[in-house]
Amino acid sequence: xxxxxxxxxxxxxxxxxxxxxxxxxxxxxxxxxxxxxxxxxxxxxxxxxxxxxxxxxxxxxxxxxxxxxxxxxxxxxxxxxxxxxxxxxxxxxxxxxxxxxxxxxxxxxxxxxxxxxxxxxxxxxxxxxxxxxxxxxxxxxxxxxxxxxxxxxxxxxxxxxxxxxxxxxxxxxxxxxxxxxxxxxxxxxxxxxxxxxxxxxxxxxxxxxxxxxxxxxxxxxxxxxxxxxxxxxxxxxxxxxxxxxxxxxxxxxxxxxxxxxxxxxxxxxxxxxxxxxxxxxxxxxxxxxxxxxxxxxxxxxxxxxxxxxxxxxxxxxxxxxxxxxxxxxxxxxxxxxxxxxxxxxxxxxxxxxxxxxxxxxxxxxxxxxxxxxxxxxxxxxxxxxxxxxxxxxxxxxxxxxxxxxxxxxxxxxxxxxxxxxxxxxxxxxxxxxxxxxxxxxxxxxxxx
Numbered sequence: 001x002x003x004x005x006x007x008x009x010x011x012x013x014x015x016x017x018x019x020x021x022x023x024x025x026x027x028x029x030x031x032x033x034x035x036x037x038x039x040x041x042x043x044x045x046x047x048x049x050x051x052x053x054x055x056x057x058x059x060x061x062x063x064x065x066x067x068x069x070x071x072x073x074x075x076x077x078x079x080x081x082x083x084x085x086x087x088x089x090x091x092x093x094x095x096x097x098x099x100x101x102x103x104x105x106x107x108x109x110x111x112x113x114x115x116x117x118x119x120x121x122x123x124x125x126x127x128x129x130x131x132x133x134x135x136x137x138x139x140x141x142x143x144x145x146x147x148x149x150x151x152x153x154x155x156x157x158x159x160x161x162x163x164x165x166x167x168x169x170x171x172x173x174x175x176x177x178x179x180x181x182x183x184x185x186x187x188x189x190x191x192x193x194x195x196x197x198x199x200x201x202x203x204x205x206x207x208x209x210x211x212x213x214x215x216x217x218x219x220x221x222x223x224x225x226x227x228x229x230x231x232x233x234x235x236x237x238x239x240x241x242x243x244x245x246x247x248x249x250x251x252x253x254x255x256x257x258x259x260x261x262x263x264x265x266x267x268x269x270x271x272x273x274x275x276x277x278x279x280x281x282x283x284x285x286x287x288x289x290x291x292x293x294x295x296x297x298x299x300x301x302x303x304x305x306x307x308x309x310x311x312x313x314x315x316x317x318x319x320x321x322x323x324x325x326x327x328x329x330x331x332x333x334x335x336x337x338x339x340x341x342x343x344x345x346x347x348x349x350x351x352x353x354x355x356x357x358x359x360x361x362x363x364x365x366x367x368x369x370x371x372x373x374x375x376x377x378x379x380x381x382x383x384x385x386x387x388x389x390x391x392x393x394x395x396x397x398x399x400x401x402x403x404x405x406x407x408x409x410x411x412x413x414x415x416x417x418x419x420x421x422x423x424x425x426x427x428x429x430x431x432x433x434x435x436x437x438x439x440x441x442x443x444x445x446x447x448x
Contacts, residue, residue, distance in 0.1 A: 152176065
């Protein structure tokens with residue numbers, strides 16, 4: 001499912017399943033939810049809740065986080081409960097206050113919202129799944145936007161100063177209790193303007209954050225570490241240009257995105273369809289943090305985003321091969337991707353066995369093996385690096401990872417809704433093992 005793709009895929013048969021290249025996927029259609037035609041729903045980590053925005057599409061100024069943008073009073077957020085058989089309006093019909101728009105991330109307790117204010121301010125809040133009540137996390141005389149949760153429950157967002165203060169763009173991090181965790185900014189050299197920072201991304205379970213740094217003719221993805229963080233020797237952080245400086249947070253790695261103009265719309269396109277945070281579905285993990293025992297999240301320091309230069313999702317591991325790091329492309333035409341967890345010895349979860357990439361007409365599984373901190377592709381006889389992978393479903397779905405027994409929620413434009421509804425389905429993908437048995441991907445079962 002591509003952003004703003006008006007093409008509605010064919011509906012799957014209820015209960016249908018397909019097995020392609022050793023991957024079996026069972027699909028169950030759950031129902032329809034309203035949709036504004038652009039803003040993708042948020043889901044809880046366990047897949048039991050969906051928040052969807054409907055009504056008039058917000059202005060691009062509001063979507064991109066410009067100070068002074070407004071929001072239609074008719075824009076609404078509705079909550080739905082998900083079961084194994086259907087989606088229904090949330091119990092008690094909780095009401096999310098008007099004047100807010102859907103944010104970029106959620107956990108099992110609630111989801112992020114942002115509220116553009118008439119005076120140019122923009123607040124960030126967290127709405128409760130059960131009640132719709134909002135707890136305001138950021139209320140200050142600034143435009144706070146693009147918020148996302150990190151793996152430990154911290155909040156990262158961008159902040160643009162408002163008059164009478166001098167214009168300044170910075171990344172701000174607040175701890176799980178709202179305590180300041182530091183800031184980062186890119187200053188202009190020789191009297192020039194600094195870069196605009198936009199749409200931060202968590203870097204898996206690591207303490208790092210990635211953020212897009214925008215200048216008039218270029219955009220780069222900057223990976224930073226918290227105060228006191230020691231960048232890997234190969235990251236290139238020691239080569240930081242003299243027209244940039246950090247405040248508390250330290251540059252770990254940079255990835256220039258040469259085909260992208262340095263605009264907020266380009267950064268939005270790189271992140272809009274991605275599940276955030278990407279790695280929350282690790283079996284055995286709490287809502288925030290690592291799993292226990294032998295359940296290790298190998299390769300979790302990975303960033304997934306849409307690359308306009310290659311028109312596909314790419315995976316980026318910072319600082320592994322010199323200054324830029326390691327890049328692995330996914331299926332051509334992919335707009336979103338989620339990991340599929342692999343099960344190792346004694347049922348221990350060893351990290352991403354592969355990725356499920358969404359293209360306009362199918363879901364593609366691309367298999368890989370994590371070795372230490374490096375990604376080594378498997379099944380090279382089937383496809384080479386950046387190849388097509390294995391088609392799992394011949395439908396244009398947008399997948400969302402859950403922590404519930406390896407289940408995925410799938411979204412697709414409803415065929416008869418003129419773009420005003422999304423069809424929600426539930427799938428469970430697993431590896432078909434020779435001999436008839438099956439090993440669930442993403443399952444948390446372990447042998448007795």
